[in-house]
Amino acid sequence: MGDVLELNDVAVRRGSKMILDHVDWSVDEGQRWVVLGPNGAGKTTVIQLVAGRLHPTSGSVSIIGEQVGRTDLAELRPLVGLSSAALDQRLPAGERAVDVVVTASYGITGRWREEYEDIDLQRAQSLLDVFGVGHLGGRTYGTLSSGERKRVQIARALMPDPEVLLLDEPAAGLDLGGREELMSALSELAADGRSPVMVLVTHHVEEIPAGFTHALLLREGGVVAAGPLEDVMTPQHLSAAFGLELEVERHRDRYSARAAGAAH
Numbered sequence: 001m002g003d004v005l006e007l008n009d010v011a012v013r014r015g016s017k018m019i020l021d022h023v024d025w026s027v028d029e030g031q032r033w034v035v036l037g038p039n040g041a042g043k044t045t046v047i048q049l050v051a052g053r054l055h056p057t058s059g060s061v062s063i064i065g066e067q068v069g070r071t072d073l074a075e076l077r078p079l080v081g082l083s084s085a086a087l088d089q090r091l092p093a094g095e096r097a098v099d100v101v102v103t104a105s106y107g108i109t110g111r112w113r114e115e116y117e118d119i120d121l122q123r124a125q126s127l128l129d130v131f132g133v134g135h136l137g138g139r140t141y142g143t144l145s146s147g148e149r150k151r152v153q154i155a156r157a158l159m160p161d162p163e164v165l166l167l168d169e170p171a172a173g174l175d176l177g178g179r180e181e182l183m184s185a186l187s188e189l190a191a192d193g194r195s196p197v198m199v200l201v202t203h204h205v206e207e208i209p210a211g212f213t214h215a216l217l218l219r220e221g222g223v224v225a226a227g228p229l230e231d232v233m234t235p236q237h238l239s240a241a242f243g244l245e246l247e248v249e250r251h252r253d254r255y256s257a258r259a260a261g262a263a264h
């Protein structure tokens with residue numbers, strides 16, 4: 001049984017549509033997972049379940065040994081740091097980047113009348129430093145580029161020192177330089193034994209940071225394959241997930257994929 005996250009025969013239904021069906025997934029301490037699959041495969045829905053934001057229609061979801069439905073979701077949420085596009089839209093454009101990070105200790109978006117401890121502000125600043133945006137702490141969030149915002153969001157997700165870090169498409173919309181900088185920051189985080197369990201959602205095999213250990217491959221709400229990265233990232237599994245014949249290459253610690261037979 002997964003110590004950290006566990007899905008047992010999970011289904012999620014919306015109206016007549018099964019968004020997830022018969023999903024089993026187990027995540028242990030120290031692992032770094034990528035959740036990969038085409039549009040509409042159910043990746044964000046899986047993340048919402050393990051973030052304690054959504055109840056399954058059937059089956060069971062456990063977060064750090066606590067079963068969703070039997071435990072107050074409000075108690076589970078601080079254990080899980082989440083960075084997603086939906087959350088980004090709720091962050092106030094007029095707030096300083098450092099405040100966007102520090103408010104996460106209080107589980108809120110938007111600084112109001114709270115007094116923050118110096119130690120919290122120092123932690124927020126050092127997390128911004130780790131992601132290379134320490135010099136932007138005093139700038140308002142709305143003035144940051146999308147790449148800078150992504151890094152502030154990840155710093156925010158790490159602020160409460162969560163047990164699990166969930167990153168839903170962290171590289172979406174970034175240019176090549178921004179993507180590669182983010183990949184290298186995430187690789188460093190993945191290599192640090194003090195980091196939380198990490199789960200990263202993407203459509204692109206090129207966006208799997210070096211140092212990630214496992215993959216969950218989804219298609220149409222079901223699991224195509226799950227396990228150690230090298231076992232899952234085969235042409236057979238990826239072709240089945242994406243519905244076309246793919247060639248897959250690994251160069252050092254990074255992957256790339258293209259349609260089989262495409263001009264080289």
Ligand SMILES: Nc1ncnc2c1ncn2[C@@H]1O[C@H](COP(=O)(O)OP(=O)(O)OP(=O)(O)O)[C@@H](O)[C@H]1O
Pocket residue numbers: 014015017019037038039040041042043044045046203
């Ligand atoms: N509230 C809802 N009502 C109906 N259908 C929904 C609802 N939420 C999600 N879906 C559908 O469930 C499916 C899975 O959605 P989900 O966002 O989890 O997929 P995804 O793999 O993250 O997709 P993408 O890569 O496009 O972001 C999609 O077909 C989506 O249209």
